[in-house]
Amino acid sequence: MRHMSYRLAWHSVRYTLCAGAVEVEAVADDEETRSHAATPPASAEGLLVDALRGGDERVFASLIDKHTSAMLRLASLYVPTRAVAEEVVQETWLAVVRGVDSFEERSSLRTWIFRILLNKAKSSGLAERRNLPLDDLDGGEAEGPPVVDPARFTGLPRGYWSSPPNHWDELPEERLLARETLALVERAMESLPRGQRAVFELRDLQHWTAAEVCEALGITAANQRVLLHRARARLRTSVEEYLDAR
Amino acid sequence: MRAERMLRGALMKALALVGLHPWLTCRECVRLVTEFLEGALSPEDRALVLAHLKGCPHCPRYVRQIELAVQLAGATTSNSVPPATRAQLLDAFRRERHRPPEEET
Ligand SMILES: [Zn+2]
Numbered sequence: 001m002r003h004m005s006y007r008l009a010w011h012s013v014r015y016t017l018c019a020g021a022v023e024v025e026a027v028a029d030d031e032e033t034r035s036h037a038a039t040p041p042a043s044a045e046g047l048l049v050d051a052l053r054g055g056d057e058r059v060f061a062s063l064i065d066k067h068t069s070a071m072l073r074l075a076s077l078y079v080p081t082r083a084v085a086e087e088v089v090q091e092t093w094l095a096v097v098r099g100v101d102s103f104e105e106r107s108s109l110r111t112w113i114f115r116i117l118l119n120k121a122k123s124s125g126l127a128e129r130r131n132l133p134l135d136d137l138d139g140g141e142a143e144g145p146p147v148v149d150p151a152r153f154t155g156l157p158r159g160y161w162s163s164p165p166n167h168w169d170e171l172p173e174e175r176l177l178a179r180e181t182l183a184l185v186e187r188a189m190e191s192l193p194r195g196q197r198a199v200f201e202l203r204d205l206q207h208w209t210a211a212e213v214c215e216a217l218g219i220t221a222a223n224q225r226v227l228l229h230r231a232r233a234r235l236r237t238s239v240e241e242y243l244d245a246r
Numbered sequence: 247m248r249a250e251r252m253l254r255g256a257l258m259k260a261l262a263l264v265g266l267h268p269w270l271t272c273r274e275c276v277r278l279v280t281e282f283l284e285g286a287l288s289p290e291d292r293a294l295v296l297a298h299l300k301g302c303p304h305c306p307r308y309v310r311q312i313e314l315a316v317q318l319a320g321a322t323t324s325n326s327v328p329p330a331t332r333a334q335l336l337d338a339f340r341r342e343r344h345r346p347p348e349e350e351t
Contacts, residue, residue, distance in 0.1 A: 052343075053343075054343075055339075055343035055344050057336060057339060057340065060335075060336070060339045060343075061332075061336060064327060064332055064335050064336070065325070065327055065332075066325070068327045068331065068332075068335075069324065069325045069326060069327060070325065086331065089331075090331075090334070090335065090338075093335050093338065093339075094338055094342070097338065097339050097342045097343060098342060146273070146276075146277065147276065147277075148273075148276050150273070153271070153272055153273040155272075157271075158271070159271025159272060159273040159274065160271055160272045160273075161272045161304045161305075164272075164303075164304035164307070165304060165307045165308050165311055167307075168311070169307065169310050169311050169314050176314070176318065177318075177321060181318065182318065182321060182322045183322075185315070185318045185319055185321075185322050186322045189319055189322070200319070204316045204319065204320070205319065205320055205323050210284060221286070225280055225281055225284055225286060228280055228284075229279070229280035229281075232280065232312050232315065232316060233276075233312070235315040235316070235318075235319055236308075236311050236312050236314075236315040238315075239311070239314075239315050239318065240311065
């Protein structure tokens with residue numbers, strides 16, 4: 001039903017993956033520059049906001065195209081049905097259109113939009129009595145259990161891999177991108193706890209900066225890192241369990 | 247390259263065992279990996295993670311697999327908007343923003 005592009009950005013994977021710690025460091029630095037680059041300069045954002053205020057439909061259309069699908073996925077974490085999530089997203093865009101005159105540009109535009117979204121999603125979740133205990137989005141600061149089974153680190157001396165990661169990352173691209181693998185990854189993402197899913201969506205799928213994610217979700221920097229850490233590790237483990245079992 | 251890394255890793259591990267060199271275990275390295283990638287570690291801890299990744303035959307693979315899992319997740323995710331929703335939103339935008347200011351409450 002969905003038309004997805006099943007191609008990985010292999011150049012960037014290779015860049016990361018040609019391994020060696022020096023490259024790992026380069027990746028880390030690259031991540032930092034990318035995070036900075038992801039926020040448009042204040043002036044560009046100002047132009048965007050002015051265009052919106054002036055009724056520029058193309059600018060609004062580009063915002064819709066960029067954010068609506070992520071907004072739907074985030075809203076779905078709080079409300080019982082897809083239909084309610086769609087309603088929440090529609091209401092959010094209306095509030096954005098009506099409220100853009102009072103947007104104070106203290107946060108980025110997208111952060112502001114997603115804060116509106118989450119407020120609406122949470123209150124409509126409450127109204128639907130679906131807002132179960134505010135899980136890890138609020139209490140995720142605690143470290144929780146280790147992300148990799150401690151039984152895999154019983155090497156000698158203690159704490160070293162006794163059952164190290166297998167070589168599934170070297171499988172051919174067709175295998176990794178096979179429909180079943182991707183379906184598995186999708187299920188694994190859907191089964192993440194809400195806070196992890198939200199952070200993962202904004203950081204790793206929408207490529208927001210850590211600061212923006214903290215602001216949009218109302219969480220601390222440390223909490224954001226813990227949720228991201230757990231989400232990424234869970235996905236890796238799911239892929240590993242699936243591909244190693246073949 | 248790989249042999250050199252394993253040798254260096256073995257040497258550091260040996261030095262760490264007799265307490266001559268600070269050295270992370272794989273378990274600690276895995277625990278710190280996100281903070282490392284996020285640039286959230288102190289310079290000392292960052293250096294420890296880097297040294298571990300240089301010497302360990304397994305942990306760099308773990309980092310690669312995290313990256314790869316993220317890429318796979320990206321490949322499953324579509325950002326397309328249903329055309330009907332899009333049209334509705336654009337209509338609403340026209341109604342709201344093209345109204346002269348004096349009509350607003
Ligand atoms: Zn290691």
